C-alpha cells in the first residue's frame with residue numbers, strides 16, 4: 001500500500017490531492033509541520049533535509065513532489081491526467097508542470113520565510129517586497145494562459161495538481177491581484193474540487 005508522509009499546509013497536499021483524484025488507496029503518516037516531527041532522525045532517514053512530501057511504495061521511497069506525481073501516474077494510475085507524448089498539449093503540460101517549482105515556488109518560499117517562519121526581529125522587508133513583486137510577475141503568464149480555459153491545458157491535468165496548488169498558496173499569501181481575474185476564477189475552481197478540499201483540510 002502507498003504511504004504518504006504528510007504535514008498540513010505543505011506541498012504534501014499535492015500528493016494527497018492526486019491520490020484522492022485517482023481514488024488510489026493509501027496510508028497517511030500525518031506529522032506536524034514542526035522541527036520535532038520533520039527534523040527527527042526517523043523522518044531524516046526518509047528525506048535528508050527533513051521535508052515533505054515523501055512517498056513509500058514497497059521497497060521504493062521517493063521525495064520531490066513533482067517526481068512523486070510522475071511516479072504515481074507512471075507506476076499506478078494516470079487517470080487521463082497526463083496528455084500522450086505526441087499530443088499537441090504535451091509540451092504545454094510539461095511547461096506548466098515544471099513552472100510550479102521552477103518559477104512560482106521560489107518567491108513563495110521567500111514570502112513564507114519572511115512572513116511566517118522567521119521571528120519578527122529577523123524579517124527583511126526588502127527581501128519580502130522583492131519576492132512579492134517576483135511572484136506577481138511569475139503569475140502573470142499563468143493568468144494569460146487561463147484565458148478561455150477552465151484548467152491549464154483545458155481539461156484538468158496533473159499540471160494543475162502542481163501549479164494549481166501553488167496558485168492557491170499564492171492567493172492565500174495575497175499575491176494574486178484582483179486584476180488577475182482568470183487566476184482568481186481558476187483558484188476558486190481548484191478549491192471547489194472535493195479531492196483538493198480534502199487534501200488542503202487534512
Ligand SMILES: N[C@@H](CCC(=O)N[C@@H](CS)C(=O)NCC(=O)O)C(=O)O
Pocket residue numbers: 009010011012038050051052053063064065066101
Ligand atoms: N521541491 C520540494 C520542496 C519540499 C519542501 O521544501 N517541503 C516543505 C513543505 S512545502 C518542507 O518540508 N519544509 C520543512 C522545512 O523546511 O523544515 C518538493 O517539491 O517536494
